[in-house]
Amino acid sequence: MKIIYKKAAIDDLLNTENYIINQFHNDQAAKKLKNNIVDTISLLKDNPYLGPKMSDRFDIDTPFRYLIVSKQLVFYNVNEENIEIIRILDSRQDYLSLLF
Template sequence: MFQVDVSPQAAEDLLEIKAYIEKELQNPIAAHNTIKTIVETYEDLANDPDVGIPVERYVSFPTNYKFVLANNYSIFYRIENKLVKIIRIMYSRRDFVRVLFSNNENT
């Protein structure tokens, strides 16, 4: 069994997703359900972290990132020993390459 660790940026992503759905879309029930689905999805990675899709399939450089989908959101993570590190959570249509790799701190 792996441990799951949520980065500060991924935690901020969750708060932004919740706020957007609650305030902009004016749907607090959907916000709650969306966050619940995302959290359950990344917590399930503790049992089988290899289920994710390698990001390398979509970029022209090596990376150890993987992602899983939770409804319309992509959860990006890395496996580090017995730890699943949740790096970012973002709407699936966002340009994840630009967001993840625009600076060198995430690579």
């Protein structure tokens, strides 16, 4: 299966990286978190159902699954051909309102 990043997910990843750089002046920590997120997402190639279904945790009818990486939540969808990375959001945000 191929992993595809939606534009919003790419923007989320870059915004997270820039936030850490600008707020904490720590390029190394920003790069480490970004690499950790991307490395964890790459695990989906071999196991696309690694993350739990959102519908199992929330009363929401959605096919989305999620992974937890540090304080980031990676929301994704598995279809017949691809794994689509939908968003990468901080768990301290109101991520449900950002997703839906």
